[in-house]
Amino acid sequence: DAGVTQSPTHLIKTRGQQVTLRCSPKSGHDTVSWYQQALGQGPQFIFQYYEEEERQRGNFPDRFSGHQFPNYSSELNVNALLLGDSALYLCASSLAVAEAFFGQGTRLTVV
Template sequence: DAGVTQSPTHLIKTRGQQVTLRCSPKSGHDTVSWYQQALGQGPQFIFQYYEEEERQRGNFPDRFSGHQFPNYSSELNVNALLLGDSALYLCASSLYTGELFFGEGSRLTVL
């Protein structure tokens, strides 16, 4: 049984570019949450998707957007990248009110 898988694991972008990160949830899970973890910090909640809709959102600008597909997989999109967007982006899957299982993350570096 595969756990939460994220891709790519590492990527480098330049300021102003756009990036798409992908997440496949653990089998049987229907909810995906995205977190941003800056170096030396705890994860910060970006948003949560359930039934293909954004259910909750943290304090992130509109440059951060997402999508959930009918198979429960999800994408995180970030437009107009800033240096400060450099971070580890974590995807966590769960049943709607259940325990979160985290993927290994996508490490984004913005130059």
């Protein structure tokens, strides 16, 4: 079992650009959540996808959007990048209640 995999591991974007991050959940998991972890902070919940729909959303602007595919993999899109979007983006997958298995994250740097 490969666990939760995220790609890419690192990327650098210019302010104003758009970015897409990808996540493949642990085998059999049908729910994917995305978190943003700024430097020196704990992760903050962005949104969660289940059955290809956004089920819950945290306090993030509409510039942050996502998608879940029939195979349960997911994408996080961020438009009009700001310097403040620089962070580690973590994906977590789950199947049962009260569990979350995390990937290694994507480090996004906006310059």
